[in-house]
Amino acid sequence: MxxxxxxxxxxxxxxxxxxxxxxxxxxxxxxxLDLSKIWDVIIIGGGATGLGTALDASSRGLKTLLLEQADFANGTSSRSTKLVHGGVRYLAQGNLGLVMDALKERGLMIKNAPHLVKMLPFIIPSYKAWDKYYYGIGLKIYDWMAKSLRFQKTKFLNREETLSHLPNINKKNLNGGVLYFDGQFDDTRLAINLAQSAAEQGANLLNYFEVTELSKDENKKITGVKAKDIESGNVYNFKSKVVINATGVFVDNILKMNDSSKIPLVKASQGIHLVLDKSFMKSDHALMIPSTSDGRVLFALPWHDHLLVGTTDTPVEQHLLEPSALDSEIDFILNNLEEYLTRKPSKKDILSVFAGLRPLVQPNKDKGTKEISRDHKLTVSRSNLITITGGKWTTYRKMAEDTVDFAIETGNLKKSPSKTDHLKIHGATQKVTGNHLDIYGSDADLIMKLAEENPKLQERLNPEFPVLKAEVVWAAKYEMARTIEDFLARRTRLLFLDARAAIDAAEETAIIMADVLGKDSSWQNHQIKNFIKMAQNYLPEPYNPVNRKSQEIETK
The missing domain is CATH 1.20.5 (Single alpha-helices involved in coiled-coils or other helix-helix interfaces)
Incomplete structure (x- = not known):
């Protein structure tokens, strides 16, 4: 059977x-592509918000085109804390509306993408007499707000129970803790599956397509966009009834394109995360540090058999596709973490460090970025450019639904209710094998089929990690991976888990992708050199590649 x-x-x-x-x-x-076609919706930006909007719009039957200047989820959407949560700190701020929405969306995410979204137990250790009751009562309210979509009940733990779950935490003055439950996911894998889902609903999505101009009619209303294919250099003119600016921290670039006098809408905040060996915590539970030296929370959680720690909150003026962690940010995380662990991590223990920029809506008065709400904001210009910004990964679906509702009204499009609250995401399956291929959901069988057909593809890219060469072929053929960075950073998470291992795997990845994509040795060399240079930003100290070919390229 x-x-x-x-x-x-x-x-x-x-x-x-x-x-x-x-x-x-x-x-x-x-x-x-039919260049005479008039799209209902053109979406600029292929992060969580843009991809969610493409899925919502296409599932309602709207003719949808999405254009992303780099790779899908290249920016902020690949650099989150990997949490699907209501936001405990927003509860403390009194932002009950955001918490309610996020808790509902958390429940929908785990139903619609069960291969990627999981329940994760968290523990807040208590070192002061009333700590666990103070945080515990707040988390009991958090449970109540989740209603029928609640995971499990918050529990008070005594000292022994806390240590049984987190044996490596600081024991001095520990009197117990609070156990609560939230969600965890792989952000970029969900982004790729959202893109595939949108395509299956009829949307057209293109990465490495940069919008260079907004087209307007004689009444200065937007009628479409001009975009450049980064790969070929070809320029395209696309017509549309509605254009949506969903470019995250780059929304102001598009707004300036529309109106050079536009006041900036977004205030960016940089957050970094460190990845360490799992031996530093040795637990399948996450640690939540409720109050760091800057008043934020800090998480240390198991992720892909490693320990992920973050995040910081540093206001930045420059918005980069590839931001770098500051030494002060790395020190901040290590200093706060060492108070809670018996084994103190140092910079030499960091396997990877990655930085991301949060697109926070500019407040009316000056505030530190950690005080700015994560509520999303929808605006429309006189030229009918719709802009969606703010928000967070957990609420991507609600943001998309609101955006498409707004687009239908603005562009007088065919009305249809959103269907995404119960729309299964590509790959959705309850099957769990314990294999690292589980992140592909129902596609895992097809990847194994590729490997079975070619024994060479059953080999690992790096002996220390389970990533198979078959996954490179799959990503290049079926997940629109166009560069080795697309594969090593986003189709798999090797760069984020261990930057040195990713650098060592660059050469073999380039060889396999070149064969699939029909590229020559010049392309391979260019890819390896660029990746090694970029990947050094994920390490606190420079790393010399072990591959002979990589060394030769690096020294040229």
Whole structure:
């Protein structure tokens, strides 16, 4: 019986491999583009908000085009704390509306993408007499606000129970703790699955397509965009009834394109995360530090068999696609973390450090960025440019629904209710094998099929990590990976987990991708050199690659 079920499932996935996957192949999309077509919606930006909006719009039957200047989720959307949560600190701020919305969306995410969104237990250790009651009562309210979508009940722990869950934490003055439950996910894997889901609903999505101009009619109303294909250099003119600016920290660039006198809408804040060996905490529970030296919370949580720690909050003026962690930020996390762990991590223990920029809505009066709400904001200009900014990963679906509702009203589009609250995301499956391929959901079977057909693809890219060469082929063929960075940073998370291991895997990744994409040795060398240079930003100290070819390229 199990064998028949597996065979039926394979038939379904093989059918999708032969047909639907064309909807998410860049070359295929470009070959079918009709430049005379008038889109209902053009979305600029392929992060969480843009991809969610593309899925919402296309699932309502709207003709949808999404253009992303780099790779999908290249920026902020790949650099989160990997949490699906209501936001305990927003509860403390009294922002009950945001917490209620986020808790509802948390419940929907775990239903619609069960292969990527999981429940995770958190512990707040208590070192003062009333700490656990103070935080525990607040978290009991948090539970109540989640209503039927609550995970499990918050519990008070005594000292022994706390240590049984977190054996590596500081024992001095520990009197117990609070156990509560929230969600965890892989942000970029969800972004890729959202893009695939939107494509399956009829949307056209293109990465490495930069919008260079907004087209307008004689009444100065936006009628579409001019965009450049970064790969070929070709320029395209696309017509649309509505244009949506969903570019995160870069929304002001598009707003300036529309109106050079526009006052900035976004205030950016940089947050960094450190990745350490899991031995520093040795737990399947997450540690929540409720009050750091700057008044924020700090998380240390298990993620892909490693320990992820973050985040900081540093106001920045420059908005970069590839921001770098500051030494002061790294020191801040290490200094706050060492108060809670028996084994103190240092810079030499950091496997990877990554930085991301939060697009926070500019307040009416000056505030520190940690005080700015994560509520999203929708605006429309006189030229009918819709801009969506703010928010957070957990509320991406609600943000998208609100944006499409607004677009329908603004562009007088065909009205249809949102369907995404119960729309399963590409790959959705309850099947859990314990294999690292579980993050691919129902696509895992197809990747294994690739490996079975070619024993060479069953090999690991790096002996210390389970990433298979078959995954490189899959990403290049079916997940629109165009560079080795796309694969090592986002289709898999190797760069984020261990930057040195990712650098060592760059050469083999380039060779495999070049074969799939039809690229030459010059492309390979260019890719390896660029990746090594970029990946050094993920390490506190420079690293010399072990691959001979990589060393030769690096020294040229």
């Amino acid at each position: 199990k064998q028949n079920i597996s065979q039926n499932r394979m038939k379904k996935t093989n059918t999708r491999e032969n047909s639907d996957n064309d909807s998410f192949k860049r070359d295929h999309i470009l070959s079918k």
